[in-house]
Every structure is written in structure tokens, then in C-alpha cells.
Amino acid sequence: MRSFVLSAALLLAGIGSAQAQDAAAGEKVFAQCRACHQVGESAKNAVGPVLNGLFGRHSGSIEGYNYSPANKNSGITWDEATFKEYIQNPRAKIPGTKMVYAGLKDEQRINDLVAYLKQFDASGKKTQ
Secondary structure, three states: OHHHHHHHHHHHHHHHHHOOOOHHHHHHHHOOHHHOOOOOOOOOOOOOOOOOOOOOOEOOOOOOOOOOHHHHOOOOEOOHHHHHHHHHOHHHHOOOOOOOOOOOOOHHHHHHHHHHHHOEOOOOOEOO
């Protein structure tokens, strides 16, 4: 019985660590986002808006970026769950968005991307 409990505990621990977020791995995932988005203290709006301070921010609210009406009027406040749903299929989450990205489907890569983006506050400074 003791070995069964130990095996179950190890299995659950392995499942939990498989879903852990890795900011360093997320930086590699962000490489594909870099074609349109920037983060960091010198970040500027490009094809897409700056992603500094993304979590907790209202969609369509970065000064100086020309958002689609769909994005501006979505009523979304970005949190992990909303972003994860969005990044899997942006046009399904916000029909009419200008974002042409087909979506990131791999859950671990999404988790890592979230960890990477969460490091940057609204000014672009790394907080973690």
C-alpha cells in the first residue's frame, strides 16, 4: 500500500512539473512573436502593440497603437486564462482582430510564453 501511495505521489508531482512555466523557454517561443511585437524597456509599437504589462491591461489600450475596432471593443482584460485562449486562435477569441497569427497550440509553449511575458511590467522593466 505504501508503494502505491508513493507511486501516485510521484506521478502527480511529474504531472505538475510538466505544466510548470519556464520563462527562459518562453523567451525562445517569443522569438516568433518578435516579428510583430516588442517587450522590454526600449519596446515600441510595431506591426503589433508593445506587450509590456500585458496581464491586467484592457485590450486595445496601448497609447499610439491603431487597434482594430474588434480589439478595442472586446471588453477583455488580459489575464492568463484569456491570453492562453486568445493565443491558441486569435481570430476565434476576437473576431475581426488584425492579428493574422494562426495560433500557438502547444500548451507547454503557451505556459512558457506566459511566464516570459509576465516578467515585464508596464514600463518594460523585468520584475522577476
